[in-house]
Amino acid sequence: MSNQQLVNFLNQELSNFTVMYVKLHRYHWFVQGKHFFQLHSLFENLYNEMAEDLDKIAERVLTIGGKPLATMSKYLEETTLVEAQADDKEKEIMEQLIKDYEQIVREINETGRNLAEEQQDQPTVDLLNDLQGRFEKHLWMFRAYLAYE
Template structure:
């Protein structure tokens, strides 16, 4: 019986899975940052940002699931503990901040980090002809670039 990677026609996906786990951990910290931003935002933009942060964390939760399922599809094991997330994430925890504009700036920084990680995955996935991961990263990048543009327009 063939392995899943043989059925999918993929070369060794180990490096892709490692980078996907790094992305997964970073998404989890980003998600938790957004939850805190949603709960704690204050200022003139409260109503706008309270809803926007909720929209963004719901989107992040969906992306977390997609990344974890991609890792499983490639025969890997997704990270699943906060300890692993904090150790692996390229996004830092944002704590004790409630100023709306600073939270938007932190969100832009977090998204920029995610986009960078997704771009780093592209040549690795290309190397093993992993079209599924390439398509996923392309979709994420397009959507997140638009979100960065919109958030940036809000604060500039």
């Protein structure tokens, strides 16, 4: 398959998004502190968004002739992110989310978009651009939150 590198990249991101989905649930369940209600709701919104995004990525892999990863062991093997810790404090959670979202944006910029463009795969370019735009907005908001800590 001539687009195997792109399929591999999308599977890596599928792994990252699955780890983020679980991580955001964990943060949703374990967050404590003066911003509990705001963050509890935020994390729920983010994991719902992540669920939709990981489905889009998996369907894109299928659309371009690949097979999406579909086991936790493969996700953990392929992810470039780290799992969450239940005892993270608000500030640590937000700092970790910044690292994670920056990592995904960096991978899109440094690898994903180039692979999709080499394949002249405009729908995948569009998907990656959409993800990047939303994630950059999240990053702006996470950083703004930390500015007041």
